[in-house]
Amino acid sequence: xxxxxxxxxxxxxxxxxxxxxxxxxxxxxxxxxxxxxxxxxxxxxxxxxxxxxxxxxxxxxxxxxxxxxxxxxxxxxxxxxxxxxxxxxxxxxxxxxxxxxxxxxxxxxxxxxxxxxxxxxxxxxxxxxxxxxxxxxxxxxxxxxxxxxxxxxxxxxxxxxxxxxxxxxxxxxxxxxxxxxxxxxxxxxxxxxxxxxxxxxxxxxxxxxxxxxxxxxxxxxxxxxxxxxxxxxxxxxxx
Numbered sequence: 001x002x003x004x005x006x007x008x009x010x011x012x013x014x015x016x017x018x019x020x021x022x023x024x025x026x027x028x029x030x031x032x033x034x035x036x037x038x039x040x041x042x043x044x045x046x047x048x049x050x051x052x053x054x055x056x057x058x059x060x061x062x063x064x065x066x067x068x069x070x071x072x073x074x075x076x077x078x079x080x081x082x083x084x085x086x087x088x089x090x091x092x093x094x095x096x097x098x099x100x101x102x103x104x105x106x107x108x109x110x111x112x113x114x115x116x117x118x119x120x121x122x123x124x125x126x127x128x129x130x131x132x133x134x135x136x137x138x139x140x141x142x143x144x145x146x147x148x149x150x151x152x153x154x155x156x157x158x159x160x161x162x163x164x165x166x167x168x169x170x171x172x173x174x175x176x177x178x179x180x181x182x183x184x185x186x187x188x189x190x191x192x193x194x195x196x197x198x199x200x201x202x203x204x205x206x207x208x209x210x211x212x213x214x215x216x217x218x219x220x221x222x223x224x225x226x227x228x229x230x231x232x233x234x235x236x237x238x239x
Contacts, residue, residue, distance in 0.1 A: 001032045001033065002031070002032070002033050002034075002088075002089045002090075003033065003034050003035070003036055003087065003088035003089055004029060004033055004035050004036070004089070004090055004091075004092060004105065004109070005035070005036050005038060005086035005087065005088030005090070005091045005092070005169065006024060006035055006036070006037045006038065006092055006094050006102075006105075007038050007040070007082035007083055007086060007091060007092070007093050007094065008020070008032075008037065008038065008039045008040070008078060008082070008094045008095070008097065009040050009075050009078030009079055009082065009093075009095070010039055010042065010044065010047045010048050010052070010078070010096040011041075011048070011072070011075070011078075011096075012044045012045060012048060012049070013044070013045065013046075013048050013051075013096040013097065014046040014047040014048040014051045015046075015051075016096075016097065016098065017048060017051050017052060017055070017096050018051060019098055020095075020096055020097070020098060020102070021052075021055050021059070021062070022036075023101065023102045023103070024037060024062065024094065024192050025059055025061070025062045026102075026103075027102045027103050027105055027106070028114060029052070029105065029106065029109070029138050030109060030162070030164055031053050031108055031113060032068045032107070033085070034072045035053070035062065035063070036063050036065070036072045036086070036087065037062060037063065037064045037065070037076050038065045038082040038085050038086060039052055039064060039065070039066050039067070039081070039082075039096075040063075040067045040068075040069065040070040040078040040081045040094050041066070041067070041069065041078075042060070042069050042073060042074065042075070042077065042078040043068070043069045043070060043071050043072040043073075043074055046159045048186075049066075049068060052064075052066055054064070058066050065085060066126055067082070067085065069079055069081070069091045070214040073180050073186065074077070074181035074182075075180075075181060075182060076177070076179045076180045076181050076182065076183060076187075077180040077181075077186035079093060079177075079184055080177055080180075083146075083172055083173060083177075086157065086169055086172075086173070086189060087169075088169055089168070089169060090109075090112060090166055090167065090168055090169060091166070091167050091169050091172050091175060092105060092108065092164065092165070092167075093163055093164065094163070094164075095163045098208055099207060099208050099217050100163050100164055100205065100207065100208070101205075101206050101207075101208070104122065104129075104164070104181045104205045104206060105166075107203045107204075107205060108120045108122055108164060108203055108205075109166070111201040111203070111225045112189070112204065114164070116201065117197070117200070117201040117220060118167070118168045118171055118195075118198050118199045118200070119165070119166065119168065119171065119192055119198060119201070120166040120201045120202070120203060121159060121160075121162055121164065121165055121166075121200070121201070121202045121203075122156060122162050122163075122164030122165070122166075122202075122203055122204075123158045123159035123162060123203065123204055123205060124142075124159050124162060124205060124206075125142075125158045125159050125204050126159075126202070126203075126204040127157050127203070127204015127205070129205055129206040129207075135163070138211065140186070141223050142159065142160075142161045145160060145161055145186070145223070145226050145227065145230065146158060146159060146160040146161065147189070148227065148230050148234075149186050149189055149230050149234060150203035151234070152190065152231075152234025152235050153189060153190055153193040153234055155193055155200065157189070157200075157202060157227045158202060158225050160185060160186065160189050161185050161201070161226070162185075162205075164205055165188070167192070171192065171195055171198065172192070172198065174190070174195075175188065175191045175192065176191075176239060177191070179229060181222065181225065182222040182225060182226060183218040183222075183225050183226060183228070183229035185226065186226050186229040186230045186233060186234065187229050187232075190196075190229075190230070190233035190234045190237075194237070204218075232233075
C-alpha cells in the first residue's frame with residue numbers, strides 16, 4: 001500500500017496542536033493509501049512536547065514519529081529533519097496551526113493518482129475554496145515573491161510560498177537543502193524545478209489564515225530573506 005509521509009514542524013503550538021492532529025487522523029486517503037506522521041519540535045518553550053506525547057498515547061491508530069531539536073533552529077531546519085526521516089512514497093508538509101485543512105490532501109494527491117505529477121503545490125490563490133480575508137500587504141508580498149521566483153525557475157506557479165507542498169520522496173530527499181527558516185520555500189522551489197523532467201502541478205486549496213495575535217510567526221524580515229533566497233538559488237543557482 002502506498003504511504004503518505006506527513007511532516008509537521010512545531011514551535012510553541014502546545015495549546016492547539018491536538019486540533020491539527022485530530023484532523024490528520026480523521027482524513028481518509030484514497031485508494032488504500034496510509035499515513036505516517038513525523039513531528040519535529042523545534043525546541044518549543046511551551047508544553048508542545050507534552051501535548052504531542054499525550055495525544056499520541058491516546059491515539060495509537062495514527063503512527064507518529066517524534067523528534068525534538070535541542071536548540072531552536074527555524075522552520076526550515078525542522079523540515080530538513082522531518083523530510084530526512086520520511087519513508088513514504090510521497091511527502092507532504094503540514095503546519096501545526098489550523099491555516100490549512102488536511103482533508104485537502106486528497107486534492108493534492110489527485111494528479112499523483114492520475115499518474116501525472118511528481119510534485120504538487122496547493123495554491124491559496126486559485127480555485128473556489130474558502131479563504132480567510134486578512135492582510136493586503138502580506139498577500140501582495142506573497143504574489144510578488146511568487147512572480148520573482150517564477151522569473152528564475154521558469155515555472156508559472158501562483159503560490160510559491162504555500163505550506164502545502166507534496167513531493168515524491170526520492171526527489172525531495174535527493175536535494176541538498178540548507179535554509180533553516182522561511183527561506184525553505186524559495187530554495188526548495190528553485191532546486192526541485194531543476195530536476196530533469198520533473199512534473200510539477202498546482203491545485204487550488206482553502207486557507208484559514210491566522211493573525212499575529214493568533215500566533216502567525218512570519219514577518220517582514222522573512223520576506224527580505226525570501227528575496228535573497230530567490231536570487232541565490234534561482235538567479236545564481238546556488239547548490
